[in-house]
Each structure stands twice: as structure tokens, then as C-alpha cells.
Amino acid sequence: MDKQLLERVTQPLGHPSTSSSTTTGDTPGVNEPRRDYETGTGPSPQQRDAINQIFALLRYNYHNQFTKAFPDLEAVKTGKRLWLNLLAEYPADVLLKAAERAVKECTWLPNVHEIIVRCDLASSLGVPDSWNAYLEACRAPTPKREQRWSHPIVYLAGKASDWFFLANNIEEVAYPVYERNYAILLRRLLAGEALDLPMEKGLPDHVEHPLPRQEQQQRLRDLIADFDHPGRS
Incomplete structure (x- = not known):
């Protein structure tokens, strides 16, 4: 595969428009819905970007295996749509982190299942999307x-x-x-950082309570008397 064709193969998916649906790539009849912010359905622009970055990462690290698995432009487009559909439940950052882990750990070109396994690391922490x-x-x-x-x-x-x-x-x-x-x-x-809610301030060991008003006045009179008559026992 020559350099020009390889650059075409790895071109990114288009971002969704503001209309109800967007045709992705050059294949007619393949429409991808824009994200519904009320229901949370549909891929987000961040997820699309993540898939594009993942494919670029895989192409760079597994060049020969990648071009064998995705030999032409249509194969890459189909692969991106499939991965976007199968990985739609994961946030973009989780997808990218999972792909980076896969590249570090896999000798051969990882498939979508191996990405999902690494995405579930975040899910196992009890983190919602x-x-x-x-x-x-x-x-x-x-x-x-x-x-x-x-x-x-x-x-x-x-x-x-x-x-x-x-x-x-x-x-x-x-x-x-x-x-x-x-x-x-x-x-x-x-990345392993502990993120917890800020701790509430604890109560001191000894809590001071204000004196009754009459006792405060009496102590003030005693203090004044001490100044007027120094040395008085």
C-alpha cells in the first residue's frame, strides 16, 4: 500500500452535524445519529475522536498487521463504525486509556474484545459514564x-x-x-490517584460554652475591682 492510499485509509470519521443525522464517509445510506442529550444515546464527538485516535495508534504500532486487517478505505470505515458501535458505552478517555494499555501489552494487533476488557477496568471501579x-x-x-x-x-x-x-x-x-x-x-x-470527597472538619476535643450573662457581668465587676484595689486578696 503506497503512502497516499495509507493516508486516505486512516482519515478520520466526520463529526456529526446539527441535523438529525449525518452521513459518515463516502458510503451512501450509512447514517449515524447525532447525540441525544436528553437520553444520552448516540456517539459523542469525543467518542468519535477517540476511535480515530485509536485507529491511528494501532496503524502506527502494528503497521503490517493493521494494513492486512484493514486493506482499503472501506474496510477502515467499516471497522471504525463497528468499533464505535461496540464501544459506545465507554467514555472517550476510558477508550483511549484502554487502547494505550493494549498497545503496551499486546504483541499482535488487538481486537475490539481486548479493548473492552481493558475498558472494564474503569467499570470495575464503580465509575458511571x-x-x-x-x-x-x-x-x-x-x-x-x-x-x-x-x-x-x-x-x-x-x-x-x-x-x-x-x-x-x-x-x-x-x-x-x-x-x-x-x-x-x-x-x-x-492513573492510580486516590480521589475522595473532602473530609468534614472534626469537632475539637474540648468545646467552649459561653458563660451565662449574669456570671459574665460578675466577672467583669471583679476584674474592675482588682484594678481599683491592686493587691487585694
């Missing part, structure tokens, strides 16, 4: 800090996004901000 995390964060009553969260990063991403901003903007505006902050926290979590 970014859309469900966003819904959980927005629906939680105040005070937010005192609620029971499915995972601490759901709260931490909401706090980083600003609770007032999330509550006062429509989903198409607020969700991308939350999703970005959630992705950053998820990347840190997958």
Missing part, C-alpha cells in the same frame, strides 16, 4: 456535599464545573463542561 454522572450531579439536592454519590468523582466534577453554572444552563451548554472535567478526573483515577 459521563452522561449518567452528569444527570446524577444535576439531580442531587443541596447541600451537594452531604449526598450519597455513586463515586466521589461525580461530585468532584460537579464542583469543578460550578454548581450554579450547571443549574442555570441548558444541557447542550452545561454537559460538555461537566464531561471535560469528569474526563480529567477519570484520567487521574485510572
Whole structure:
């Protein structure tokens, strides 16, 4: 395969338009729905970008095996659509992290199953996908800090996004901000960083209670008398 054809083979999938559906690539009749922010269905632009990056990563690291598995442009387009469909439940950052792990661990070109196995590492940590995390964060009553969260990063991403901003903007505006902050926290979590809710301040060992008003006045009179009559026992 010559260089020009290889560059065509690895061209990215198109991003969804603002219309109800978008034709991806040059194949007629293959429509991919735009993301429905109300139901969370359909691939997000971030997921599409992740699949494109994964295919580029695999092509670079498994050149001969990649070109054998995806010998022409149509094979690459079909492969990307298949992977996008099978991996749709995973956030973009999880997909990229799983692909990087697969490249480090696999001698041969990894298939989609091997990516899913590594994606499930995040799922095993009890981390919801970014859309469900966003819904959980927005629906939680105040005070937010005192609620029971499915995972601490759901709260931490909401706090980083600003609770007032999330509550006062429509989903198409607020969700991308939350999703970005959630992705950053998820990347840190997958890297092994411990992310927990901030600890409540504990009560001191000894709690001071104010004196009754009459006793305060009496002590003040005694203090004044000591100044007027120094040395008095």
C-alpha cells in the first residue's frame, strides 16, 4: 500500500452535524445519529475522536498487521463504525486509556474484545459514564456535599464545573463542561490517584460554652475591682 492510499485509509470519521443525522464517509445510506442529550444515546464527538485516535495508534504500532486487517478505505470505515458501535458505552478517555494499555501489552494487533476488557477496568471501579454522572450531579439536592454519590468523582466534577453554572444552563451548554472535567478526573483515577470527597472538619476535643450573662457581668465587676484595689486578696 503506497503512502497516499495509507493516508486516505486512516482519515478520520466526520463529526456529526446539527441535523438529525449525518452521513459518515463516502458510503451512501450509512447514517449515524447525532447525540441525544436528553437520553444520552448516540456517539459523542469525543467518542468519535477517540476511535480515530485509536485507529491511528494501532496503524502506527502494528503497521503490517493493521494494513492486512484493514486493506482499503472501506474496510477502515467499516471497522471504525463497528468499533464505535461496540464501544459506545465507554467514555472517550476510558477508550483511549484502554487502547494505550493494549498497545503496551499486546504483541499482535488487538481486537475490539481486548479493548473492552481493558475498558472494564474503569467499570470495575464503580465509575458511571459521563452522561449518567452528569444527570446524577444535576439531580442531587443541596447541600451537594452531604449526598450519597455513586463515586466521589461525580461530585468532584460537579464542583469543578460550578454548581450554579450547571443549574442555570441548558444541557447542550452545561454537559460538555461537566464531561471535560469528569474526563480529567477519570484520567487521574485510572492513573492510580486516590480521589475522595473532602473530609468534614472534626469537632475539637474540648468545646467552649459561653458563660451565662449574669456570671459574665460578675466577672467583669471583679476584674474592675482588682484594678481599683491592686493587691487585694
